[in-house]
Amino acid sequence: MSTFMPKADEIERKWYVIDAAGKPLGKVAAEAAVLLRGKQKPIFTPNVDCGDFVIIINTDKVVLTGNKLENKYYYHHSGYIGNLKSVKYGTLMKEKSDFAVMKAVKGMIPDTTLGRKQLTRCKIYKGAEHKHEAQKPEAWEM
Secondary structure, X not given: OOOOOOOXXXXXXXXXXXXXXXXXXXXXXHHHHHHHHOOOOOOOOOOOOOOOEEEEEOHHHOEOOOOHHHHXXXXXXXXXXXXXXXXXXXXXXXXXXXXXXXXXXXXXXXXXXXXXXXXXXXXXXXXXXXXOXXXXXXXXXX
């Protein structure tokens, strides 16, 4: 019996919408990462990009459990000596909630060229409106 290897032209990509309102950040990011990689498909192969497009809406209403709003920080460094910046997740979620969701999804995708290509298919919006109605996305229930 031979192993099935999907070809690039055999892969069918669908569009899914994930409504993040009232859901934990990690659960939303994990579901998005599964859809982006295509792990829910029976033809999943780790070395082939067989994932779907994902639209995440209502990121301003996503929830962080526990005391993460006060205790968790987002760190970034400019590259210069002494320029380590830190922002509390409470502030980050108020100002740039779409960025926080993107960082969470990025952390659950492999750090390879394949993973970077998969991450380009993730579209994130703060509100309930998005500009991808022409693709007829399906709602993804978690």
